[in-house]
Amino acid sequence: MIRNEVLPSNHECAGSLKNVIDALYVLNGKWKRALILSLVQSSKRFNEIQKEVTGISAKVLAKELKDLELNDFITRNVYPTTPVSIIYEATGYSQTLKSVIGELSAWGEQHREKVKQSMRKQS
């Protein structure tokens, strides 16, 4: 189960911090979250992803997909049609990110509200 007692003693803190850094490292970069969310919704081909995730270049997309595959978030399925079709799909492991992304999302939303309010105060 998930322990919610974060930021305890100094000693435990260091280990916890390492975990957090590890997690953020995997989710780092401008595109990873968008790609995971896109593929969790439905499996897609290279060009389809590029169309949906507007603004990403082929170079970066190829790099990010490799990265996500290495980390077991997606699989690259090659179908021997003519021409070969390559379909990327989210693994079940991507689902384990749900609660993480959920927490991040909830926090991000209330944080934006807070920033808005403090901007109103200042102006």
Add this chain to the structure above:
Amino acid sequence: MIRNEVLPSNHECAGSLKNVIDALYVLNGKWKRALILSLVQSSKRFNEIQKEVTGISAKVLAKELKDLELNDFITRNVYPTTPVSIIYEATGYSQTLKSVIGELSAWGEQHREKVKQSMRKQS
């Protein structure tokens, strides 16, 4: 030119993604988590932080502290002693990060285990 928003097919998803990006943006960079954790443990002065968070330079520390202050994670208290002492402390708002950091930490821990295992398989 850019035609659509990110992931236009699913409104909820797009909003959620934006929140996640916002959250991660605030927690971004090499030092933010370490600084928040350090100041949550106890309020500190500039040089004290620099000693504790080994490796950070004065320039980066000053920049990060400004950033954290803007986002309401810390306050900069100036005491009119001679010479003035400036003490940084974590706000109560830093506590709202607890569940987020908790989820990240738990996920990061199990992810590291998983990576270890898959490396064993390959070698």
Add this chain to the structure above:
DNA sequence: GTTACCGCTTACCTTTCGGTAAGTACTATC
């Protein structure tokens, strides 16, 4: 045979991040 689509790769460039070293303004101490 030229064009076009697919799934990339390559070369090149810009922007951003972070690091080092030095300097600054002030006070205090020797």
Add this chain to the structure above:
DNA sequence: GATAGTACTTACCGAAAGGTAAGCGGTAAC
């Protein structure tokens, strides 16, 4: 008057992330 400490700022630099544009090997349609 020289030195040291505090809390930074400034100038310069290298690495990495990310963007642009072009190419490439295959297939296939016109």
